[in-house]
Amino acid sequence: MLKAVIFDDEYIVLQGLQKMIDWSMYGIELVGTANNGYAAIDLVETHSPDIIFTDIRMPGMDGLEVVEKILEAAPEIICVVFSGFNEFEYVKKALKLGVSDYLEKPITIPIMEDTIRKILEKLHHQKTVLSLEEKWEDSRSDLIEKATLDLLLQGDEALPKWRKSFEEEAKNIVAVTVLALSEKSPDLLSYSSYFPVYIRNGSDHLLVIYHFEDDSIEWMNQLLYWPSEFGITLGSGRTYHQLTDASKSYKEALQALRYGQFMEQGEWTRFEEIGENPNIPGDLSELEEAIIFYLRTGDKAGLFQQLDEFISKIQLQRLNPDVIEREILKLIYLGLEVAKESGEDVSKISQGNYLPHVDIRLLNTKEKMFSWLKVQMEMIMDWFLRIRKDKKHDAVEKACTYLDINFAKDLTLQDVAEYVGMNPTYFSLLFKEEMKLTYIKYLTKLRMERAKELLREGNKVADVSEKVGYHTYRHFSELFKKHAGVNPGQYRDSF
Template sequence: MLKAVIFDDEYIVLQGLQMMIDWSKYGIELVGTAANGTDALTLFEESQPDIVFSDIRMPGMDGLQVIEKILSISPETICIVFSGFNEFEYVKKALKLGVADYLEKPITITMIDDAIQKIIEKISIQKNISSIQSKWEDSRVELLEKATLDLLLLGEEAIPKWCKSFGSVEEYVLGVTVLAHSNEYFVLQEHSSYKPVQVRNGTEYLLVVFHFQGEMEDFWGQLLSRPEQTGIFLGSGRTYKHLADAKKSYKEALQALRYGKFMDEAGWTRFEDIGENPQISVNLSDQEEAIIFSMRTGDKARLKNQLDTFIKQIEGSRFGPEVLEREILKIIYLGMEVAKEVREDIVKINDADFLPHVEIRTIHSKEKMYKWFREQMETIMDWSLEARQDLKHGAVEKACKFIKENYYRDLTLQEVSDLVGMNSTYFSLLFKEEMGQSYIKYLTQIRMDQAKKLLQEGQKVGEVSTKVGYHTYRHFSELFKKYVGVKPGQYRDSF
């Protein structure tokens, strides 16, 4: 039901309109009256009516001032003014303000009935227009989401369709970053420097961010502060200049999310902080990636389950002997590459007697081939776990010492991994296992502790930012507030 109010300083007018008009007949509830401008504004703020009837002349604040304030607060409110015979200049001003109609006094029931009929018709038209606009907007958003998902899945061939859906501003897109997250309600605040598009692919929740500026401080600032506070796991792929590379960022974001969940660290995990193996293709199937993940995390039970799933998949595909051999050997050699991430010179894998491509040719039944395949993968996993135990403590200890001595530099995961002679992906998992936190959080904590010491000495925030390894003041400020609870300037001033 619509709500209406009446403002007039004449008691007879207020009483007459309340008693003599059947408001409910029009689906309207009269929620209040006021006899002066001040009371009128108070009543409006409390009742939030859809329709306002107001006299132009009232004591204190006149009707035009009241209507001007109402329309500035709520432009969609329908206002109708009462005017005297000699008040046409006031009426013209009222019409400029945006009133829907004016009624010349003395007011009659017929005049009010006619005015209400016009109002009802106008509101009906407005609702129809709003409904059409809403449906059109929903359709446009749906088309953009579909085109964006195609961009992630198909790459180059999906760009023309995506450009049509994104609109004329697509020419201003300077880069694209894909985020994968664990909660369908996670959103990024809108900003002039980027546009996020929410996409879902099955059980995957994705945000595809299109950047309009080379500088992305506002974007990174949101990722630093928001997900961990709400218990959300968030993985980000790298930012690419070309739209066709959104497909790469998508794969990377999923990997980062998977590792973030495994490490059980809510918040933001960057693909750059889990590393990659250039010997392993980024275009692996989901099942192949799941097998690799099981091996990297040292989860033997999970590996057995993933191998069973893989065998069911290839069994259902009814491959011939040659294709079957090729698919199985591909997984074995992927497993070997993962094992080498622990230590490149794992002797048993490099042994001349380890020749799976020769052994597989001596097997002449599928059941025996599957049994042999499981044995090979479990053997590779055992080699990896054995080397892992031998290396873990010494490698992490060496890395921690190096980080403490070089925290002020632009220190990357790759540099630290190279120092200890490990693949960066494997090292990031090993570090978490040994230290109880990720490499990047360990580095950040050391930097924040040193920053607190320098700020306590009264040093300038900009100088401290550079001294602890951050060349962007805003990035440092966001991180400091996240770890310490206050901004660096406030922390310094407290000492």
Template sequence: MLKAAIFDDEYIVLQGLQTMIEWESYGIELIGTATDGHSAFQLFEEFRPDIIFTDIRMPKYNGLSLIEKILAIAPETNCIVFSGFNEYEYVKQAIKLGVVDYLEKPITIPMIKDAIEKIIDRVHKIRTLSELKLLCEENRSELLEKATLDLLNWGAGAVKKWRKCFGDGVFNIKGITVLSITERVEYLKKTSFEIIPIQNGSEHLAVALHFDHDVNEHLIQMMDDIKNSGVIAGAGRTFRSLDHAPQSFLEAKKALRYAQFLGHQGLITVEEISETPLHTDKLTDQEKAIISCLRAGDKDGSLTQLDTLLNHFQINQQCPEIIEREMLKVLYLALEAVKGTGKNITEIYHSDFLPHIEIRELNGCKEMFQWFRLKFEMITEWMQNTKQENIHEAVEKACTYIKENFHRDLCLQEVAEFVGMNATYFSLLFKEEIGQSYIKYLTHFRMEHAKELLQKGNKVTDVSKKVGYHSYRHFSELFKKHSGVNPGLYRNSI
């Protein structure tokens, strides 16, 4: 909605225009009135109306002085002056100042309505023209940006279309350099080179077009611009032919990732990247130690060895691609260890877990190391829990076997072999889990079962054999030690 204000020292004029004109029907909001030049200017400064109706003669300073001050600040303001019969010279001055219309007093409602309609038509035409110009400029900019992105992706196949979009001066281009930047930066056009900013999704690019051969000077200028803006950027090499734009593009992205990974500020070029490999494809002693601890279920040992490896990565300051390869090698070996347990890997990660995809989305060294350690920690936690579950299962399996075979001569070695463990280790594990030794557990189970048999009236000698003791005397001694009385007295008391 347009905003309008009325300035006149005649109360009747102000009151009449406020009440007799349906301003809202024209899409206009009447924001206020004033009776002198000083108050009028204060009202203008506060609300910045689009349309001003003002009398030429007003106290303090007249309408012409007011119009001159307003148009100096906001030349787009539509000013209409009211003039008397003998004020033609003032009207001429007003027209020179840039008023859009003048109305001769006495003012009538039809005169005001006619002036409003003319102004609205004028405002719409001006706005339409401005919008068309802006749209044309935006379309040209969008077309050039799209054509430049095609050039970066397709090279020679997109050169012809790009030249057509770029227009005049295209054959003066002596070289092209691509920059990949952490955020969009608007550059001023230089006399010797031009920057085309591009946003491709979350990716920010800047394509430098060189119009002379002093490329190093151009890069220094760009370095200063980027450093002052506080962003990080990577630059590919400069190529003389537009056909090689895709290569500079890939190099720029690689340089940016390297800069982010190591925490560099400003601009870094692809030539500055170190690509000396850290290791061969064989496992290092450090990596072997990590996997060994993992297979043994030693979570603390695995993570200690892992932190040593990460510290080694950080000290060497290699490009992220090399460190990625080493991290993925260790991670995939860890996942192979998980498969070796016979369990499903989806118990740790979702079915579409692709570490080589996830790691490529990380930039900073700290971010990548945190991601790697978190993923590995999840595996070590799972391996430790799985090993613990297997231990519980072994003890439970042993207890069941004892209950089913207690009636015969059942030694520790036989039970350990049944659950697939070393006898000594099984003995320690059994006591840790059950709270008593294997022989005490077996004896207790046999004695409790013997009580049940004696309560049913079975003979002591028969009971002794049924609970696994072929020596009556040995059974009696154990039963008395367990129950406080010998088996015969226990049977008779029941």
């Protein structure tokens, strides 16, 4: 039922409108009356009415002032003004404020009933329009989510439908970034610089950021707090300016999430932080990617589980021996590429020259091939871990010394990995093992501690941001606040 209130300083008007109109017949409950402006405001705050009838002339605060205050706070309320003063200026001001009707006194019952009917028609129309708008928004939201998922999975083929779903907004999108989440995320606030779309693909929780501006950072500043506030692990792919590259960002986001969950639960891992091996193809199956993951991370149980799944898949497909041989050799050589990330000569894995493509030809059954595969992968892993143990301390110590001197430069994981002569992915895992911190967290901590020193010396926040390697002041401020609990200006002023 709708709620209505009446404001008038004439007692007879209040009583007449209360008694002479059957409000319930129109589906309206008259919840209160007031005879001055201040009481009127209190009544509105208490009952939140849908309709207000008010006289212009009242003590304390006139009706137009009351209407102005009410509509400023709740513009959806319908206001009807009546007065015995037929002055054009009153009418003009009332209409300008957004009142629905202006009635001249004396107010008759037929005039009031006719006005109520008009109000009900208006409310019905508003409700219909709102319902249609909500249905359209829900429908469009579903279309956008479907078009986004198709874009991630199909690339070029999905682009025409994607453009149709986004309508005019499609022309303004300049880049796309995909994030993979460990679980359903809270809503990411929209800004003028980007538009977020949350989607599910099987067990994958994905957040796709469409950028309207290059170098937008508002979305990054929000996500900085998600791991600590909501316990969510994030993995993000790289940002691409070609929409058809969204599928690359998607695959990278899944890889980053997997490595992030391995290295540190409840953190945000960027694909740039784990690096990539250009010698490993980008179109691997999920099984092949999982085998590489367990090799790199030294998880022998996980590796053998994936090898068993690979063997089961091969068995079900009933492939001929040549195809089986080719698939097994592919895994062996992928394993060798992972081993090469150490920078050592992989021919030393076994005594003499290691020639798996020759060795496999000596096996005459698929069972022997599968057993041989497991032996080879275990041998590669053991050699890889032994090399890692021998080299880890010296390489990470060299990297830390380099970072201590060059932290203010625009340093990427790739830069530091090249300096110590290692593959970025291998180096990132090595660094985390030795330092118990990811590369990016170590560098951020280094920069924040130096920033604190500079702020305590009284330097300007913008200057400090530049001196510790952040060219975007707002991003530096958010990182500092996350690290220190207060923003840089507050920290400097406290000293």
